Amino acid sequence: MVIRYPNGQSTTYDDGKKQKMQEKLIKPKTYANRGMRFEEAINESNLYYLNRKLAVIHKKPTPVQIVKVDYPRRSAAVIKEAYFREASTTDYNGVYQGQYIDFEAKETQNKTSFPFKNFHPHQIKHMEDCLEQAGLCFVLLWFSSLQRCFFLDSKCLVSQWHLQKETGKKSMTLTYIETNGIEIIPTIAPRIPYLKAVDQFLTMKENDEYGK
């Protein structure tokens, strides 16, 4: 059986037991059949960082408007009617070495550009608010067809987003992201080692090199 790694590598296993262990570790079926589940990979990475006391970053729960709740027993309230609400912030935030971290993770099947429609106006506004409070704010962009992941400072995204009105462009090119972002090579654990990109970003920012 060939196990496809998110970074395009592949390995063959003969030993059934070893294969099962590996499957459990890296969930190859997910990658092979319908691409890497990006969100799941990030959640696992967050857990990796949390367990090793490297950072405390959580995904926010999906916002839901609860309308009707049944209480058949006190211990088991059942929500019988509820609706999805639009989130007013990004999905992920937390703390890393005293630094406020805030990010959104998005994926596209496109191969040459990342569509702006993936981001809602209120998320752009939230990023602007966080940047103004000196938060470390970024997006993780996953090109599922290319199996490539990028860290991009929200400042870049926000400025490109606002340029839409003038240029009419509905997306950021991969070239722009390659030039202005930091590529993250997926590993087995953590699956998306994004804190490495954060470190790199902070160092480059200190030396005034980011995006140059």
Next chain:
Amino acid sequence: MVIRYPNGQSTTYDDGKKQKMQEKLIKPKTYANRGMRFEEAINESNLYYLNRKLAVIHKKPTPVQIVKVDYPRRSAAVIKEAYFREASTTDYNGVYQGQYIDFEAKETQNKTSFPFKNFHPHQIKHMEDCLEQAGLCFVLLWFSSLQRCFFLDSKCLVSQWHLQKETGKKSMTLTYIETNGIEIIPTIAPRIPYLKAVDQFLTMKENDEYGK
């Protein structure tokens, strides 16, 4: 009509229109009839801080396990079965002048102590994790019968919580909170001016005076 302010002040209005406007602004019925809705007051304070670009702090959505969703129309998915999940973090977090802020807000009707049962073990663990990452982590404690609100550094709460095993004490005394916390006097806007306590805490911490 007498409008009771959360800090115990009261004002009489003769002009019906003015009274209605005031009611809308400060919702006196809430205070008079069943005590101040503490969570609502904090959410409004967060909005106040957000609109004035003083801080970006949001309440996390209630975590819900969604089991069944109907899609009568694409635009109106209805959640038909879902369950409340236990939160793995505190309710509030965000960024204030580059500083990661994380807190939990709790209230009690007790007059002389604050019961530990208001805090779940996973919340205590989350506070410990955040403190370790140099996050600014605290609790806002509301004594509804006394109409008094306190800021308490999570370090104090966590150490008191762990002392339970040795002392068997099931709560923190008001005296302990008065000595180790910072009292927050509610105002009309923001209703719970907790950033003032945060500033005071940061200054005292710098001068090594907090809790002394």
